[in-house]
Amino acid sequence: MTTWGTTLGDCSELLEAMDSATIDAVICDPPYGTASESKRQKRGSSTVAFDYGWDQDLPLAWISEAARVMKPGASLVAFTDTKRVTDLWRAIADAGVRPLQVAYWIKSNPTPNPRKNFTSAVEAMIFARKRGKVIHWGGGGATPNLFECPSIGAESTGHPAEKPLKVMQWIVRLVAPVGGVVLDPFMGSGSTGVAALRLGRSFVGHEIDPEFYAIAKRRLQAEDGSEPLIERARASQGELL
Numbered sequence: 585m586t587t588w589g590t591t592l593g594d595c596s597e598l599l600e601a602m603d604s605a606t607i608d609a610v611i612c613d614p615p616y617g618t619a620s621e622s623k624r625q626k627r628g629s630s631t632v633a634f635d636y637g638w639d640q641d642l643p644l645a646w647i648s649e650a651a652r653v654m655k656p657g658a659s660l661v662a663f664t665d666t667k668r669v670t671d672l673w674r675a676i677a678d679a680g681v682r683p684l685q686v687a688y689w690i691k692s693n694p695t696p697n698p699r700k701n702f703t704s705a706v707e708a709m710i711f712a713r714k715r716g717k718v719i720h721w722g723g724g725g726a727t728p729n730l731f732e733c734p735s736i737g738a739e740s741t742g743h744p745a746e747k748p749l750k751v752m753q754w755i756v757r758l759v760a761p762v763g764g765v766v767l768d769p770f771m772g773s774g775s776t777g778v779a780a781l782r783l784g785r786s787f788v789g790h791e792i793d794p795e796f797y798a799i800a801k802r803r804l805q806a807e808d809g810s811e812p813l814i815e816r817a818r819a820s821q822g823e824l825l
Contacts, residue, residue, distance in 0.1 A: 612662050616664055
């Protein structure tokens with residue numbers, strides 16, 4: 585039986601409230617710390633980046649708390665911009681989780697680039713594992729560090745960094761055991777959670793944006809057909825978000 589729970593708020597604070605060594609796999613897509621040129625607003629002769637909050641800096645403070653809530657032998661997979669792989673790799677290592685490999689999602693339908701430059705057809709993710717007996721590895725010894733599938737199409741929820749369910753299911757199968765608990769501190773519109781529930785894993789998700797939090801809740805409830813356990817507990821105490 586799978587369960588799921590979601591919390592609206594800043595994961596830097598929410599992770600601190602979680603019990604240690606309770607999570608089998610952390611799978612997330614934190615803000616990359618970059619704003620593409622297409623997301624900039626031109627005003628006269630100046631170019632001003634929109635205010636994207638955390639998207640202005642690569643967030644790293646969450647990693648130490650994520651490491652604390654991971655069980656020994658648990659895995660962590662975090663997407664990042666290809667230019668920031670080294671920064672995230674070092675931060676994960678500093679938190680006591682061992683980075684093992686950089687893997688890539690290859691987009692079979694990359695968005696055309698109107699400028700005289702390559703179009704971006706890959707997204708990178710760091711695969712790491714906390715020291716201890718390995719909880720789960722579903723890839724055997726010959727799994728390549730890449731997965732190819734199209735970008736989000738008509739099923740998009742509108743999230744600017746939404747990942748296809750095919751990619752998230754590939755990751756979940758590899759690093760999370762059936763019946764285990766997957767955590768996504770940057771839940772967005774809930775794709776990690778949907779993939780986890782669909783494959784028989786439980787899910788815990790945090791999201792700071794109320795609009796996408798509501799979308800994620802609807803998707804998770806539609807997938808699972810039940811109310812979230814975490815919110816049900818809070819409601820009994822008069823603290824429902």
